Amino acid sequence: MRIIHKDLENNQIKLLTENLNDLWHLQHIISPGDVVVSMTWRRPKSETDKFRPERREKERVKLSLRVKKVEFRKFSNELRVLGEIVKGPDIGEHHSIKIDTDSKFTLLKEWKSDHLDRLREAREASKRPKMLLAALDDERATFGLVRQYGLEKLGEITSSASGKMYESNRRASESEYYQKICDFIQSHMKSKGTSSVIVAGPGFAKKEVYSLLKDEYPEIASKTHLGNTSTPGESGLNEIIRRGIVKRVLDEDRMSMETELVEKMMKEVSKNGKATYGREKVEKAARAGAIDKLLVSDEVLKKKREEVEPIIERARGTGSDIFMISSEHEAGNQLARMGGLGALLRYSLG
Numbered sequence: 001m002r003i004i005h006k007d008l009e010n011n012q013i014k015l016l017t018e019n020l021n022d023l024w025h026l027q028h029i030i031s032p033g034d035v036v037v038s039m040t041w042r043r044p045k046s047e048t049d050k051f052r053p054e055r056r057e058k059e060r061v062k063l064s065l066r067v068k069k070v071e072f073r074k075f076s077n078e079l080r081v082l083g084e085i086v087k088g089p090d091i092g093e094h095h096s097i098k099i100d101t102d103s104k105f106t107l108l109k110e111w112k113s114d115h116l117d118r119l120r121e122a123r124e125a126s127k128r129p130k131m132l133l134a135a136l137d138d139e140r141a142t143f144g145l146v147r148q149y150g151l152e153k154l155g156e157i158t159s160s161a162s163g164k165m166y167e168s169n170r171r172a173s174e175s176e177y178y179q180k181i182c183d184f185i186q187s188h189m190k191s192k193g194t195s196s197v198i199v200a201g202p203g204f205a206k207k208e209v210y211s212l213l214k215d216e217y218p219e220i221a222s223k224t225h226l227g228n229t230s231t232p233g234e235s236g237l238n239e240i241i242r243r244g245i246v247k248r249v250l251d252e253d254r255m256s257m258e259t260e261l262v263e264k265m266m267k268e269v270s271k272n273g274k275a276t277y278g279r280e281k282v283e284k285a286a287r288a289g290a291i292d293k294l295l296v297s298d299e300v301l302k303k304k305r306e307e308v309e310p311i312i313e314r315a316r317g318t319g320s321d322i323f324m325i326s327s328e329h330e331a332g333n334q335l336a337r338m339g340g341l342g343a344l345l346r347y348s349l350g
Contacts, residue, residue, distance in 0.1 A: 001025065001122035004104070012108045013119070019101055023079045025118045026099065027072040028298050028324070030107065034067045036081050038105035040097045044089065063088040065097055077101055114301065114312060117322065131246055132189055132197040134181065135229055135236025138174070138205045141181050144237040145192060146246055151237060154188060157181055178205075178212050185209075185224075186217050196249055200227035200240050225249045255329045261295055262331040265342045276349065277335075277342040283311050285343050289318040293344040299327040300340025311341065 001022040005014040017023060030036065041058040064087035071080040079099040085091050099105060109115070133144045133151075143154040159177035185197055197220065199206045206226050213221040229239040240246060268275030274292075276285055285291050294315045301308050301324070312322060320343075325332045335342055 001119065003119060003123060005106075008111060010108075011111060012106055013111070014104070014106045015119075017099060017101055017103045022122050023072060023077070023099065023101065024326075025122045026079055027070055028302065029109075029115050029118055030067055030070050030079075030081060031109065031302070032067050032069065034107060034109040035064050035086065036067060036083070036097055036105055036107055037062070037064045037087075038097050038099075038103070040095070042089065042095060061089055063095060063097070065095055068094075112305075112309060113316065114296075114309070114322070114324070118324070131249065132185065132192065132194045133237050133240050133246075134185065134197065134199045134201075134209070135232045135234075135240060136181065136199065136201045136205050136209070137203050137232040138177075138208075140232055141177075141184075141205075141209075142233045142237060143184060143188065144234075145188075145194070146241065151241065153234060153237070155184070156233075157184060174208075178208050179216075181209050182212050182216050185213070186220055189220060189223075196223045196225060196253055198225045198227055198240055198245055198249060200229045200245065201232045201236055202228070202230060225252075255326070255331075258323070258325045259329065259331040261293065261323055261344070262325065262335050262342065265295060265344055266334075268344065272348070274345040274348050275343060276345065278339040279307060279311070279341050282341040282343050283314075285345055285349060286311050286314040286318070286320075288349065290345045290347060290349055291315045291318065291320040291343045292346045293321045293323060295323050295325050295335060295342040295344075297327055297332060297336040297340035298324050299332075299336055304340070308341065315343075 001018055002016040003013060004016055017026070039060060039062050042061050042063070043058045044056055063085055065081060065083040066086045067081055068083040071082070073080060077100055080096050081099060082094070082096045085093050085095050131146045133146060135142050138159060140156060140158045142156045145152040145154055157177065157180050160173045189197060199209050210221065210224055210226060213224055227240060227243070227245040229236040231239065265275045265277065269277060276282060294312065296308065296312060316322060325335050327333055327336050
């Protein structure tokens with residue numbers, strides 16, 4: 001997500017969405033009562049015949065919409081904002097504005113610190129390399145880096161093995177080829193700061209690479225995801241993205257991190273360790289300055305903002321890390337059922 005212009009004195013920020021994750025963040029930022037200003041398509045009313053109005057073509061217009069409802073449609077890659085027109089044609093009428101993964105709009109609202117944190121998280125995520133990709137077969141491997149603006153090709157490794165070699169020489173060449181692939185992955189994950197790698201292609205070469213990674217670089221193997229493509233090379237890299245493998249892995253990575261936090265909290269709670277949950281206990285920990293990591297259910301924050309927000313601000317004031325936990329996976333639902341607040345503590349409160 002790009003922040004084009006920020007004017008907090010007048011409670012407005014102009015934004016440009018860049019990916020599906022931005023829409024997920026916006027679902028939890030845009031609230032009823034906010035105003036969204038955007039270009040949109042609307043069919044003007046005909047004034048020629050009030051009894052049988054003719055159906056006119058839709059026109060591109062700029063509208064300010066007072067939000068009544070927000071719908072996140074992740075399967076169609078869009079956020080639909082429904083509300084009442086407060087500025088522009090047909091004031092007082094209802095309308096919906098579609099925000100997709102390349103939308104520019106201005107949002108006017110009473111900006112809270114967690115809203116700004118979400119924007120900051122989305123903006124920082126857009127700057128980071130997303131993921132290392134390798135599209136390969138037993139003859140060549142092509143590498144790419146998924147960035148916010150697209151795919152950056154990093155290089156290619158080819159095998160010197162051929163069918164005319166003696167069996168022992170061919171196996172040695174194959175081993176050298178797979179070792180070079182693993183070394184390339186290790187080197188570039190470290191230098192580019194990526195958290196995951198997708199190894200994909202036709203045939204069994206990807207499994208050979210994964211097996212060698214487990215032996216040579218077990219930590220990287222734990223962050224490696226396998227996928228299928230019909231071809232290696234640059235077209236294989238594009239196929240990895242087109243098939244949605246990158247999006248699935250990124251969603252899994254975020255879910256994995258959030259699940260790990262909730263499970264760690266539950267483990268500490270079960271042994272009366274450095275963790276607690278529930279509004280009253282978490283609020284007590286926040287007052288004592290004991291919270292290291294505060295876990296907040298996004299759904300509970302939306303429904304009980306007046307209760308939850310002061311706790312977040314108190315924890316933030318004592319240097320706590322704040323994590324908004326999505327309710328779209330089981331660990332997030334578990335946290336919501338436990339009151340929507342949990343904390344990993346700096347020390348046990350007894």
